Amino acid sequence: MTSDQTRDEQTSDLIDQVHHEHAHLRRLFDDLASSFAQIAAGDVGEKNQSDVVSAASEELEVALDDMLEHFDQEEEVFFVEIERRFPDLKPRIESLVEAHEEMTRRTRWLHKQLGKSAEKLSRELEVVVDVLNSMAQLIDGHTQEETALFDDVLQKIPEGERRGLLEKMRQI
Numbered sequence: 001m002t003s004d005q006t007r008d009e010q011t012s013d014l015i016d017q018v019h020h021e022h023a024h025l026r027r028l029f030d031d032l033a034s035s036f037a038q039i040a041a042g043d044v045g046e047k048n049q050s051d052v053v054s055a056a057s058e059e060l061e062v063a064l065d066d067m068l069e070h071f072d073q074e075e076e077v078f079f080v081e082i083e084r085r086f087p088d089l090k091p092r093i094e095s096l097v098e099a100h101e102e103m104t105r106r107t108r109w110l111h112k113q114l115g116k117s118a119e120k121l122s123r124e125l126e127v128v129v130d131v132l133n134s135m136a137q138l139i140d141g142h143t144q145e146e147t148a149l150f151d152d153v154l155q156k157i158p159e160g161e162r163r164g165l166l167e168k169m170r171q172i
Contacts, residue, residue: 021070022143026136028063032056032110033132040125046118053121057114064107071100082153092149099142106131106138 035052038044044052079093113121113128121128154162 019143019147022139022146025063025067026139026143028059029132029135029139032059033129033136036125036129036132040129050118053114053118057111060107060111060114064104064111067100067104067107071104075100082149086153086156089149089153092145096142096145096149099138099145103135103138103142106135 035044035056039049039052075097079097083090083093110128110131113124116124
């Protein structure tokens with residue numbers, strides 16, 4: 001196997017992992033957007049609405065914890081290593097960190113909205129649906145940026161070092 005084939009397989013493995021984690025988040029926000037669009041359209045009864053909001057609140061809480069853990073590991077381990085080795089990539093890393101902060105901010109806002117009374121939440125329903133939908137776009141853009149960064153980094157380092165870096169990334 002050539003070193004190019006090895007690099008391509010390693011890159012593919014890493015990209016698959018990134019896509020899997022981000023696809024999970026994307027599905028969660030897509031599902032929540034669909035549920036709240038149904039509530040906004042009046043397609044969900046009052047009792048079911050309460051159940052949907054309660055379940056969504058729990059899902060957002062778990063998602064936020066998972067996101068924070070994942071983002072912290074990336075920012076404190078992987079991004080630090082990349083920036084140390086490749087200072088020219090700092091603007092791209094900063095963009096990824098900004099996306100992390102925006103996703104976290106929006107998720108916290110959403111969670112706060114779901115803790116409001118049914119009456120207050122109903123007044124904010126359109127905004128909640130818009131924010132949920134915007135999360136899908138944010139996650140997609142972030143996934144593309146992160147994939148491109150990982151691919152560029154893996155192409156810049158020698159094969160022996162690449163394996164070590166890949167192992168660090170897999171642990172994240």
